[in-house]
Amino acid sequence: MCLAIPGKIKSIESQYDGMVRMAKVSFGGITKEASLEMLPDADVGDYVLVHVGVAISKVDEEEAQKTFKYLEEIGELGDLEDVDEYLPKTDN
Template sequence: MCLGIPARLESIDEAADDCFRTGKISFGGISRTVSLAMLTEAKPGDYVLVHAGVALSLISEQEATTVFEYLKESGELGEEGLAEEET
């Protein structure tokens, strides 16, 4: 089973072609760069589902909020973001 985490797409690196395009995402207070190769239609402000550094699909803001609320309730999302992502 894999876990996809919702994130807001903050910016896109426009220098790369669609196959190698990356973007900066934010989730739970953490920012990361992810591959956008599978989501050529994604644009800043969209919410995406991310797994293993790849944005897999577009999701609604409501769906992203619901997942983050669940993660907070379950203790998987701390004050600084996802518990396993803390450094």
């Protein structure tokens, strides 16, 4: 199954002589590059869903946290580190 994973944009730069906008996106402590070509209005601090290296939609922080919680519950966060910043806070 292919999933789109939520991540937070940490920085944006133009590559390939300014033709392509690329973002550094943090996924629970792991940072990867993602193309912003489908989201020309994406900005630093936005949460985006990334699928195979392409940011395909913007989501709000609450939705990103819900998705991370679900992925944690089904055991799909094994490769990610420091996911606590993305998970909803609980009052234990």
